[in-house]
Amino acid sequence: MKIQGKMFIWLSAFLLVVAIVYGVWSKEPAGTTALFLAFGLSIMVGFYLGFTARRVDVGPQDNKEADVADDAGELGFFSPHSWQPLGLGLGGATAFLAVAVGWWMMYFAAPLILLSIWGWVFEYYRGENRTQ
Known part of the structure; x- marks a missing residue:
């Protein structure tokens, strides 16, 4: 989860820069507000993922030598012939x-x-x- 948290933090930094530039340049309130809200959402998700990553065990996505199959879990039951x-x-x-x-x-x-x-x-x- 550490890498996802870092990705969202970088995304929030990018969105903040874009929101400021867009707001100054266009002076259009709806798009500027949407970009600032997207910044807020991404910073919340990034903070949550970073906060949670410190309290849980290291997952396969944080292990550089892990295979893709290491993160696969049970997928469930799907009916093979349902109409x-x-x-x-x-x-x-x-x-x-x-x-x-x-x-x-x-x-x-x-x-x-x-x-x-x-x-x-x-x-x-x-x-x-x-x-x-």
């Missing part, structure tokens, strides 16, 4: 189409989205504790 994302995508596309064509299409999109989410959540809910 529910297709239904959810079709329902989402229909919902976005309803904004352009007409809100009446939401009557078709909402049930498709809800059924797809329900099917995806309970796809592997089997066994003695399942609902009847």
Whole structure:
């Protein structure tokens, strides 16, 4: 985490310089404010990462001789053959189409989205504790 903290600190220094130059040169308040807010966000993240790096063990990202695989963790379980994302995508596309064509299409999109989410959540809910 040390290197990420240093990167954010350098980014905040760069953003501060850019915000000052932009503010003086353009005299435009919205962009200047956005740049100063970006400076504030990056300094907060950099300070947090630097503060936390001193209190935790050295991670693989701080070891110069570490491999990429050393930082890999468990990725989780992903369903190999689920059809529910297709239904959810079709329902989402229909919902976005309803904004352009007409809100009446939401009557078709909402049930498709809800059924797809329900099917995806309970796809592997089997066994003695399942609902009847």
